Amino acid sequence: QVQLVESGGGLVQTGGSLRLSCAASGRTFSSYHMAWFRQAPGKDREYVAVITKSGATIYSTDSVKGRFTISRDNAKNTVWLQMNSLTPEDTAVYYCAASRETIVMVTADGYDYWGQGTQVTVSS
Numbered sequence: 129q130v131q132l133v134e135s136g137g138g139l140v141q142t143g144g145s146l147r148l149s150c151a152a153s154g155r156t157f158s159s160y161h162m163a164w165f166r167q168a169p170g171k172d173r174e175y176v177a178v179i180t181k182s183g184a185t186i187y188s189t190d191s192v193k194g195r196f197t198i199s200r201d202n203a204k205n206t207v208w209l210q211m212n213s214l215t216p217e218d219t220a221v222y223y224c225a226a227s228r229e230t231i232v233m234v235t236a237d238g239y240d241y242w243g244q245g246t247q248v249t250v251s252s
Contacts, residue, residue, distance in 0.1 A: 130154050130241040132224045137246030140214055144250070148209040150224030150243055158182070158202040161227040164209045165236060166220035166248075173223070175234045177209065187232065191217075214250045221245040 131153040140146055148164070163178035177188035177198035186198050195214075200207040207224060225239035233239065 130156070130160065130226050132226060132241055132243035134222065134224050134243040134246040137222060137248045139249045139251065141251050142215055144214050145210070145212045146214065146248060148211065148222055148224075148246060148248075150207045150209075152205040152207070152226065154205070157205040159228065160241075161229065161232055162198075162200055162207040163225045163227065163233075163239065164198060164207075165223045165225055165239075166218075167223070167245075168220040171220075173236050175236075176222070178232055178234060179207065180232060185232075187234065189234075211248070214248075216250045216252045219248060219250050221247050 133151045136148040164176040165173050166176050167173040179186045179198045179200050183200045195212050197210045223245045224243040226241040227233050227239045229238050
């Protein structure tokens with residue numbers, strides 16, 4: 129069982145930055161691929177970025193490439209999402225998720241544990 133708690137969301141102007149954190153409980157954090165998803169009002173939850181168990185490889189969706197960076201520290205049981213050059217289109221609730229799958233998943237059904245979400249609002 130893994131419990132995930134996100135923090136760091138808030139209101140920011142276009143072009144600004146935020147750093148989201150996700151703290152995980154338990155001693156098996158390094159056994160999970162970790163990802164960030166987001167869900168805007170009226171839209172489906174979408175994948176943003178994923179980092180493999182060791183942190184060696186990261187993937188991100190095209191719309192955030194060059195702007196968002198996912199990272200993790202297995203000793204601290206924490207994963208981060210650094211978000212730069214934010215636009216109003218990035219406004220959403222951001223969720224941290226953990227996957228026990230062997231392969232890297234980019235769909236929500238591949239993830240076993242979810243945080244409660246943190247709101248990110250980007251004003252124009």
